[in-house]
């Protein structure tokens with residue numbers, strides 16, 4: 570133990586994915602010896618983000634306000650609604666810059682073995698939104714994992730009486746792939762080459 574406060578910092582840094590004891594110690598030492606002002610800025614950014622970032626009331630992605638910038642943007646096409654598993658998927662698709670519709674974040678995928686059922690996702694909210702605000706096309710951009718496919722089929726069944734055109738992103742992307750790990754070109758192609766489910 571170096572000091573009690575140092576140990577506490579190391580312990581908290583280990584919350585980050587892929588950060589073990591040694592990496593956390595290296596990070597803490599780096600901040601203390603070379604980057605104190607940046608360390609304070611980091612602490613402040615974390616404080617603000619953890620307290621103030623909320624779930625968008627409309628799409629369930631992250632937002633600083635009740636409704637996120639994408640949902641508020643008048644230039645986006647209300648006729649296209651893209652359903653994804655997580656906010657990370659929204660970011661991945663946005664980085665391809667090829668999609669100008671709206672999003673809806675499910676909050677995960679169906680996985681009965683892990684105890685994740687339809688009630689645990691925002692599926693009811695999605696169907697409710699489709700009833701109130703019809704779209705021309707519902708794009709199912711859940712992952713190509715077995716769970717992602719199952720989720721897409723489940724939503725397709727639940728939504729088919731409310732929307733005439735339901736499409737699935739192209740399956741040329743590797744099976745078992747999570748959207749957020751795809752390169753932009755592959756994801757952009759998959760979005761363009763979607764097909765009826």
Ligand SMILES: [Zn+2]
Pocket residue numbers: 625626627628629630632636637638639640641
């Ligand atoms: Zn939103």
